[in-house]
Amino acid sequence: MPNRSFFWFFLPAGLAMILFIGLPIISTGIQSFYAQHDQILVEVKKCDPFGCKVSVVVDQEATSKIKDEKPLGKFNGFGTYIDRNHLAVDQVSEFWGESKSIGDFINKVGNLPFYKALVFTLTYCVFVTPCVLLLGFIIALSLNAISRKIRGPLIFGTILPMIVTPLVGSLVLFWMIDAEGIIGANLQMLMNDPYLSLKSSKTLMWITIIIYGVWHHSPFAFVVFYAALQTVPQEPLEASIIDGASRFQRVKHIVLPHIYPVVTFVALISLMDNFRVFEPIIGFSAEGSAQSLSWLIYDNLVNEEVILFGSAAATSIMTIIGISIILAPVLIRTWREFKTNR
Amino acid sequence: MDYGLDKKSNSLKTSNTIFIVIWLLIACFPFIWTFWGSFKVRADFFSRADWWYAITAFNTLIETGAKFTTEAYSGAWFEGEFWKASRNTVIVTISVVSISLFLGTLGAYALSRSTKNYAFWLLIIALIFRAMPHITLVSGYLFPFFQLQIWGILPTTIVVLVAINQPFTLWLLYSFFKTVPKELDESALIDGCSYFQTFRHIIMPVMWPGVITAGLFSLMLAYNDFTVTALLLNQENHTMVPKIQSYLGTNQHEGNLMWAVSSVVSATAPLFILVMFFQRQIISGLTAGAIKG
Numbered sequence: 001m002p003n004r005s006f007f008w009f010f011l012p013a014g015l016a017m018i019l020f021i022g023l024p025i026i027s028t029g030i031q032s033f034y035a036q037h038d039q040i041l042v043e044v045k046k047c048d049p050f051g052c053k054v055s056v057v058v059d060q061e062a063t064s065k066i067k068d069e070k071p072l073g074k075f076n077g078f079g080t081y082i083d084r085n086h087l088a089v090d091q092v093s094e095f096w097g098e099s100k101s102i103g104d105f106i107n108k109v110g111n112l113p114f115y116k117a118l119v120f121t122l123t124y125c126v127f128v129t130p131c132v133l134l135l136g137f138i139i140a141l142s143l144n145a146i147s148r149k150i151r152g153p154l155i156f157g158t159i160l161p162m163i164v165t166p167l168v169g170s171l172v173l174f175w176m177i178d179a180e181g182i183i184g185a186n187l188q189m190l191m192n193d194p195y196l197s198l199k200s201s202k203t204l205m206w207i208t209i210i211i212y213g214v215w216h217h218s219p220f221a222f223v224v225f226y227a228a229l230q231t232v233p234q235e236p237l238e239a240s241i242i243d244g245a246s247r248f249q250r251v252k253h254i255v256l257p258h259i260y261p262v263v264t265f266v267a268l269i270s271l272m273d274n275f276r277v278f279e280p281i282i283g284f285s286a287e288g289s290a291q292s293l294s295w296l297i298y299d300n301l302v303n304e305e306v307i308l309f310g311s312a313a314a315t316s317i318m319t320i321i322g323i324s325i326i327l328a329p330v331l332i333r334t335w336r337e338f339k340t341n342r
Numbered sequence: 343m344d345y346g347l348d349k350k351s352n353s354l355k356t357s358n359t360i361f362i363v364i365w366l367l368i369a370c371f372p373f374i375w376t377f378w379g380s381f382k383v384r385a386d387f388f389s390r391a392d393w394w395y396a397i398t399a400f401n402t403l404i405e406t407g408a409k410f411t412t413e414a415y416s417g418a419w420f421e422g423e424f425w426k427a428s429r430n431t432v433i434v435t436i437s438v439v440s441i442s443l444f445l446g447t448l449g450a451y452a453l454s455r456s457t458k459n460y461a462f463w464l465l466i467i468a469l470i471f472r473a474m475p476h477i478t479l480v481s482g483y484l485f486p487f488f489q490l491q492i493w494g495i496l497p498t499t500i501v502v503l504v505a506i507n508q509p510f511t512l513w514l515l516y517s518f519f520k521t522v523p524k525e526l527d528e529s530a531l532i533d534g535c536s537y538f539q540t541f542r543h544i545i546m547p548v549m550w551p552g553v554i555t556a557g558l559f560s561l562m563l564a565y566n567d568f569t570v571t572a573l574l575l576n577q578e579n580h581t582m583v584p585k586i587q588s589y590l591g592t593n594q595h596e597g598n599l600m601w602a603v604s605s606v607v608s609a610t611a612p613l614f615i616l617v618m619f620f621q622r623q624i625i626s627g628l629t630a631g632a633i634k635g
Contacts, residue, residue, distance in 0.1 A: 005452070009449060013446060013512060016508050028478060139365055160617075168566075176375060182375065182393045185393040272473050276475035
């Protein structure tokens with residue numbers, strides 16, 4: 001296709017992506033260097049019959065005037081990145097000095113908002129991704145062994161958790177594990193503890209969200225693995241059966257090597273999806289015990305008094321950096337494929 | 343696995359069946375339970391006394407005189423103005439699907455027929471864009487949108503969702519157009535068609551299977567989105583998913599939690615019916631990226 005026609009064909013899609021994905025990323029970058037204005041304070045002298053008092057009040061007029069002049073806020077450089085709510089450089093070095101042991105230090109750092117969210121996000125990724133791969137693979141193997149006639153409805157049932165939006169999916173589970181819901185009530189009975197509540201304990205809440213993550217993402221892994229299983233060649237499998245290979249050996253030495261590229265693909269995609277975990281925290285009302293990086297951004301953006309654009313943007317940029325680290329292997333893979341295909 | 347030679351032992355078959363049944367129960371039961379519970383009053387679905395009330399409808403019988411009640415539905419749809427939210431969702435979904443398919447087919451066709459290096463780089467950039475967490479993009483939108491005073495209205499959200507959806511649509515349709523033989527449009531070009539005429543008369547009639555798959559995915563994205571719609575729309579224009587969340591905020595109020603339950607069911611049902619009919623296309627779409635690379 002000549003360059004000219006290509007340009008006109010691609011223009012609408014390209015324009016949409018540049019305007020609403022490319023520019024916002026740049027806009028986020030710029031915003032992260034600004035912080036909201038300080039309020040302008042004035043001293044007001046108030047006199048009454050008992051004497052004069054000097055009090056400090058916010059000069060609303062001057063404050064809003066400055067806001068109108070520079071809506072972006074004041075320039076802050078990397079100030080937002082290193083403040084207490086983000087990388088907290090000062091606090092971390094202070095903790096390093098005063099902590100007696102490494103454990104103590106990690107504990108203290110883990111209580112800073114950004115590191116707290118980072119720890120949860122990484123924990124979620126580390127636990128959910130392998131479980132998703134494993135469960136998806138097992139479901140694919142075992143559905144593949146079931147008669148073709150009834151597979152259709154079974155596949156439909158299997159992919160349900162994936163097609164509902166995470167907020168709805170987590171709500172549906174949340175209502176069941178509620179102390180007044182079916183699972184919560186039965187757990188209380190089982191544990192013989194009438195005050196047991198998944199919501200009250202941080203560890204239990206984390207486990208619940210991780211279980212939710214596995215429930216929600218496994219169908220995706222299943223679908224991809226199931227399709228890949230259909231392409232496994234039959235001859236080597238038949239040969240291995242004649243040679244006396246057990247079922248487990250066949251899976252390990254023939255099926256797995258064949259679908260290996262697909263496994264890495266699913267692993268990376270679900271790692272990327274898990275890294276931006278956000279909606280389940282809202283659905284499970286788990287803000288108190290579990291915060292993710294995406295949730296921190298959301299929290300800044302829905303702040304009631306003043307929207308913390310700078311703070312949200314700084315967290316966003318750091319999230320994007322995290323995503324890029326995960327994305328790098330995918331890009332390298334695509335690049336290699338492109339080179340070999342030509 | 344169906345290997346022909348393989349003699350399956352009975353115990354293996356049984357354990358396999360048991361596993362599938364348990365998995366299906368885990369996957370589907372929450373939805374069935376919520377659907378069942380949405381026809382009860384709150385005191386039954388969230389029972390302080392005994393969860394078994396949700397089955398026997400103890401309080402529902404006392405409060406309404408019947409075992410099933412549609413109170414939660416009428417409350418959410420009319421009093422809670424869920425009809426407005428679903429109307430907004432329909433507007434957003436239809437617009438997003440049609441616009442993103444229009445842009446996507448043109449763009450992906452061009453990408454699939456270009457042999458230049460830049461086509462590849464555009465695909466790579468699309469891949470990077472696809473990986474961006476939506477919330478980080480939203481934090482980039484809010485400030486300029488406030489300044490331009492286009493925050494809160496449906497058209498803005500539609501355009502944003504179209505753009506966010508574009509990378510995935512491009513990749514999906516790109517891998518689909520790759521399977522359409524090049525000879526088809528080359529012969530049309532030799533006969534004197536312009537590229538646009540070729541697209542219009544030769545490609546459009548054969549592209550529907552790919553377009554349906556891509557359309558389903560844009561539909562699911564627009565229908566399911568929470569991050570963008572919750573932060574870019576004002577209360578009045580909320581679509582279904584942020585509306586459900588707004589019912590939760592006031593759950594101290596007796597009826598509202600059941601509103602959320604019934605609206606979750608109302609929002610999920612059309613999606614399930616859709617997937618039931620188009621299961622094959624969805625699965626082929628999900629695997630297209632993986633198998634073909």
